[in-house]
Amino acid sequence: MKTAFFGDIAPIRFEGPDSSNPLAYRWYQPDRVVLGKRMEDHLRFAVCYWHSFCLTGSDPFGQATFDRPWQGGDGLAGARLKADVAFDAFELLGVPFFTFHDRDVAPEGADFAESLRNFQVMADVLAGKIEESGVRLLWGTANLFSHPRFMAGAATNPDPQVFAYAAATVKNCLDVTRRLGGRNYVLWGGREGYETLLNTDLRRELDQLGRFLSLVVDYKHKIGFDGTILIEPKPKEPTKHQYDFDTATVYGFLKRYGLEQEVKVNIEANHAMLAGHTFEHEIALANALGIFGSLDVNRGDGLLGWDTDQFPNNVEDVALPLYHVLQGGGFVNGGLNFDAKIRRQSIDPVDLLYAHVGGIDICARALLVAAEMIESGRLAGHVADRYAGWETPEGQALLKGELSLADIAADVERRNTEPRAQSGRQEYLENMVARYL
């Protein structure tokens, strides 16, 4: 360990399902082969800098509760200490990836130039630590939402100078992400939306956002970044309405600006919930639309109306999502990022570890469940049987458009029979899933 932050805690190891050691893995074995691939390569866990090393425990009604020695004081020294602690955590947990915002790893400077210099200094530091530790960068992203300059949007700001500022910021962050070997670059439009339609030109803002994304995609190709550009949908919070509402909305946006082959989605469980969807819905839909990219695995609270970003803690919450990931072929560049924060009262450094150990283990266990569901093939078989009629020549003729509406109607009138109803078997299928858990 580079720092004393976590005291004398030893690296977390696999001890098996019977262990009651709160700092051991019961399910996560990186090298265990599941469906022909190592667990680590399936799950591609990432710890997130923002939540774990930048937050302070404050909330809208309360001050900071965490004692983080790198906060306050000299910016770059703090950033270096923060990086040391972060990599200590990565090592203790044995995770293969991390993720960051530019502003997480390097402090805002007095002006654009200084902010950029700070970021470049820290990029060097991180490059060294990546080299040394073997921990890789799942994705980078630019924080275009915290600073007051972005209060009315970044790409969708009514002031083109803010658009330009944001564009320059992304350009540099994409450069650093590429340099650090990032597998993806994420855009979360936390301020790309509106507070009130009364002061908003919706169409204009959508066009600005389309232009911005096109610029990023062009630049990606220009510099030969071989990772994936990802949009992270979220329907609201901080703004009243965000343009990247959910996967379906992002798909329509990409189609509108001709970017559906270039950009994929980074789906967060809690954001799905805020948009009125299950996590697995968003994944299944992204698979169907060909834009599945990566996951922010966390947990919301269905009784609270904001992004609680809790660590996943229920195997069922993760097993069905992972089943859909596996059915779609698994992650390519994507992975499982813990976009999750410890609760405000979890003030001890060890709480950070408890949270990740629990989250990692739930995901590992969920992977085993999902793999068993895939291997048995019973669920998929049931679905295929249900639609079997569409594989007949008659079904295919309908689907391919070989008959006109009038043709079909003539046929129905001629036959004049009632289709036969079949049970949807929902409870049976739910019980089947419960058996795997």
Added chain:
Amino acid sequence: MKTAFFGDIAPIRFEGPDSSNPLAYRWYQPDRVVLGKRMEDHLRFAVCYWHSFCLTGSDPFGQATFDRPWQGGDGLAGARLKADVAFDAFELLGVPFFTFHDRDVAPEGADFAESLRNFQVMADVLAGKIEESGVRLLWGTANLFSHPRFMAGAATNPDPQVFAYAAATVKNCLDVTRRLGGRNYVLWGGREGYETLLNTDLRRELDQLGRFLSLVVDYKHKIGFDGTILIEPKPKEPTKHQYDFDTATVYGFLKRYGLEQEVKVNIEANHAMLAGHTFEHEIALANALGIFGSLDVNRGDGLLGWDTDQFPNNVEDVALPLYHVLQGGGFVNGGLNFDAKIRRQSIDPVDLLYAHVGGIDICARALLVAAEMIESGRLAGHVADRYAGWETPEGQALLKGELSLADIAADVERRNTEPRAQSGRQEYLENMVARYL
């Protein structure tokens, strides 16, 4: 009056804002000219057959409460009586349009052929009444959700025979809609969704739905129907998830199947709310995306999680939506359909009239408010000023993509200045709107 259903109530007349007669209009004057057009031609009110003449007052926990003499008994005789009462209501209210589902106006028969015959008989009846009364058809639609055959979807059913049945049904309903001079044809996919992903092939169902819609569009052109095909989005209820979730989702779907020039949206206030949007958001977005069609004007209850379909009763709820309609150029084929039902305890025939009188008057008053907002130009002017920077050569260069991301970044670094923040003036604008109300 053809029937005694409404007793001796006289046609509703305009009596002016000071009237306290609950069966008079205080604001609605069909011939009053607003922004150069008659009120009636702006608002294009439609009474909806389904809610007003088919519902019985039952709810998931209670039986029918309304005494509707046309329910039960011989199907066609009941349907004729129902039509007589409906046209009595249209005349009493003085509305220019009505809307229907095929099944609202004609009873289900023993088989497809008999159902079709019933529908055709009633189409003749309706044609006569339209001729006689001058009340026109805003849109027709087919009920593809009530009968058990559609329990697992119509176009998205796992059984292609149900798809065919639904296609044949729509073919006939579109024929009748065209014959009756309907200005639009609506598709509401109340069962086009899923109850559980466990038995659902999402991608396949989307393709089925795309094919279905393409067949309808092709047929529309074949028969020379000059109205508009509309999709009515709703996110859920009756199913857990419906594919036509909201305007943004429908737009993406239309783009996917190449139908964005052919199909528009019929936006319902309560459905917008269930999807997490304001009514004006959905309208403004449809305008921005070029798919605005028509409105189901009603009211939901933000504290209840289902489609309460109440009559609009708050001028502010309608004024901002109408402002966006006017800004988009007003209705072409569309109009304001009262997709609203009286409460279960409103058991007297006169309650149907109270409800419509209130709804019509609120919309008329809201039109005056919206027109004043348009005429003063202050709100639109404020918005235009806010984005003025984008109209400069520098702004346009950014928007048009004349600069690359690297160009923009180089420029920002060179200038190294902070954009100047400006107040969003939300409270000021809200106060401005409140002044018009």
Added chain:
Amino acid sequence: MKTAFFGDIAPIRFEGPDSSNPLAYRWYQPDRVVLGKRMEDHLRFAVCYWHSFCLTGSDPFGQATFDRPWQGGDGLAGARLKADVAFDAFELLGVPFFTFHDRDVAPEGADFAESLRNFQVMADVLAGKIEESGVRLLWGTANLFSHPRFMAGAATNPDPQVFAYAAATVKNCLDVTRRLGGRNYVLWGGREGYETLLNTDLRRELDQLGRFLSLVVDYKHKIGFDGTILIEPKPKEPTKHQYDFDTATVYGFLKRYGLEQEVKVNIEANHAMLAGHTFEHEIALANALGIFGSLDVNRGDGLLGWDTDQFPNNVEDVALPLYHVLQGGGFVNGGLNFDAKIRRQSIDPVDLLYAHVGGIDICARALLVAAEMIESGRLAGHVADRYAGWETPEGQALLKGELSLADIAADVERRNTEPRAQSGRQEYLENMVARYL
């Protein structure tokens, strides 16, 4: 089996966790002893007549989908067949209890007298079947919400004649419940609320409801009914607002009318969710307030805003609630009633069995988890430690009120020190719970 409804399905038996037979128990063994008591005696499962034998698969947008031969036709003959099928189901499932509304088991007659005769005839029938089968009555209740006469409330109706009608109905239902050996009598106020405050005298309606409940309690004592009177809270649906909103509201109501020693709560999982609470919150609160009675164990959908009444299917959803039940001493008269309905597409008789088998097994497994949590004592121990300061003399002095506010303030000023913060350990505790699952 008395009837052929379920075909040749054999009684469900325990086959152990490895069974993949969808009609076998994997966890539920009635005679297995857990924490010193038989599983059956812990769980006290009840099948609910209303959902399983009275519903038809209709929903607000769709007609009946289930083929139930006892629907329609002659009332009492249908009621007898229904009872035969119901007891066939109880026997197949091996459950010890059932629950009913008066109207579930006997048809509404032409007037009060005939309805009562029908109910008494069926009470005889049920008494015979109870005798024969050994299946007991967990609770009875009167349906005071389906008939139009109750559309504006039963006890809280603006018409005192409806109050009287409801009172007479409850009197007879309580008589029958007592006669059939019911362990509880439930009041669910599905229409005891309002649709709009505009026509409602809130205070008056609360007083009516208080009087009604007092009458029921007095009558219970008069006839020597030794079961428990239960109120089932639900915040809304069917009405906009129901007076028995949640456990806390019911407690205040009972205190207001001096009934807190007489009446307890029947808590439903889905109703808790609709009120913004977790199931375990409602149980823990009822324990704290001394009014815990019984449970309607089902599952809602956090993304839908109505009472979906699904069968429980996730062990975690049930384990924490049962942990609180066990901590409160377990059920006395109460039990686990499956207030749950199969989905509308689950049209086969066997679907009814799948649903119950899954629900029973989840609860049995959850009981084992909860028992292990109780036995290990680690969770309770952690909580006790957290509050240990309150067991010191200083803590007790504060709690007992031995010091005045001024005394306490003087002491704090004198010491002038900052309390020491301690981690809330939420993630650690969540991981601990996850280990038991």
Added chain:
Amino acid sequence: MKTAFFGDIAPIRFEGPDSSNPLAYRWYQPDRVVLGKRMEDHLRFAVCYWHSFCLTGSDPFGQATFDRPWQGGDGLAGARLKADVAFDAFELLGVPFFTFHDRDVAPEGADFAESLRNFQVMADVLAGKIEESGVRLLWGTANLFSHPRFMAGAATNPDPQVFAYAAATVKNCLDVTRRLGGRNYVLWGGREGYETLLNTDLRRELDQLGRFLSLVVDYKHKIGFDGTILIEPKPKEPTKHQYDFDTATVYGFLKRYGLEQEVKVNIEANHAMLAGHTFEHEIALANALGIFGSLDVNRGDGLLGWDTDQFPNNVEDVALPLYHVLQGGGFVNGGLNFDAKIRRQSIDPVDLLYAHVGGIDICARALLVAAEMIESGRLAGHVADRYAGWETPEGQALLKGELSLADIAADVERRNTEPRAQSGRQEYLENMVARYL
């Protein structure tokens, strides 16, 4: 003006409904007599220190956006400047009251003693300004939620030392509130709740809270504070669950600890919404239960799940609540506190004034509407008519309990008639209300 903060803006004056001056009142005339009382005395407006002079425009995803010269720097000097600006605002707006938390007006010190000294210094300052300006204190309250020491609760903290610290804080705040002539003292339990039941002893925490409140009530009497003690209910946020969930829950709590004659509620519109209630519901219920105290008048956003605390801006939102206030006899010690904050992008000092001017005017207009509804008596008359049956001897006999359940049943059986249904007239009544708006 004491400060230059608001520039050269002149005091806001009444200019009448036709004014389009955004810094004039169109409806608010303090001296206009409505229902026999001055508008000012009806409405008793208060500006809230916390939202208007302490917030910075930060949100969970963004930094401060407001430039407030009194933030940062020397605590007491800043506090003095803040007070000067606050009283400048009160004077510009012409409001009769303000409200504060102890921590709003005086900075936290290094320890309890210094915090207390700071508060006492500022109490002197405020006393002078109250004297000078004639602006009075509607209520004071102690901030028991922002400092980390309260992260696990104040009265309900697992550590009795935090309870004592909170008790000492309230003692001093109540002393200052009394000294400054405060008409009420408010307790908002923002941390009196739990994040997870796993670490919570619900019953114990309720008892702690009951004790705490009893201590406060005793102390109030001891020092002769003649104002009202108020609890402000809120269901959640910041915590997952707060004990003072809503009015009904607070009532039950007060009954449990014998405090229902001593404590009333301060109802906030946005908190009502978060609890699933309308604002008018909470007021009507508090009236019915005899615990109505005061109002935090603001506005939530039904599509967002958190406390947006917006300024009221829709006359209908306020008119029905004020109608219920007037029906309950109007405010005694209470008033209308703007517990509302300007949006984060409203960065100019004048935005603070726009917001209050709009809020004040909406409430004034709503008062006129509510007064007209009271004066016409039509709504109340309709309600009285609806329940007229309860005023007959038969109705009263039922209500007073003169008949037993068996008596009532015998009577119903004897008469054997069906009660006559009557329309609830919801749409009619909604139209009637719309006419007053």
